[in-house]
Amino acid sequence: MYFILFFVPIKNMGQIRIVLSNNLEKKFRRKAMKKFGYRRGSLSKGMEEAVKNWLKK
Numbered sequence: 001m002y003f004i005l006f007f008v009p010i011k012n013m014g015q016i017r018i019v020l021s022n023n024l025e026k027k028f029r030r031k032a033m034k035k036f037g038y039r040r041g042s043l044s045k046g047m048e049e050a051v052k053n054w055l056k057k
Contacts, residue, residue, distance in 0.1 A: 016047075018047075028043075028046065028047075028050075029043065031046065032045065032046025032047075033046075
């Protein structure tokens, strides 16, 4: 089973729709929420950080 993450567009920000395996999605959610808090926007912040780190490589 796969989950689809939706990113709500914010003024002057892009939107990307991705599909992750259950295992990866759960790990990502846990890590993002632990780092950015259990509130709105934590998954977006985590994804933005992950993409920035990936692009640096």
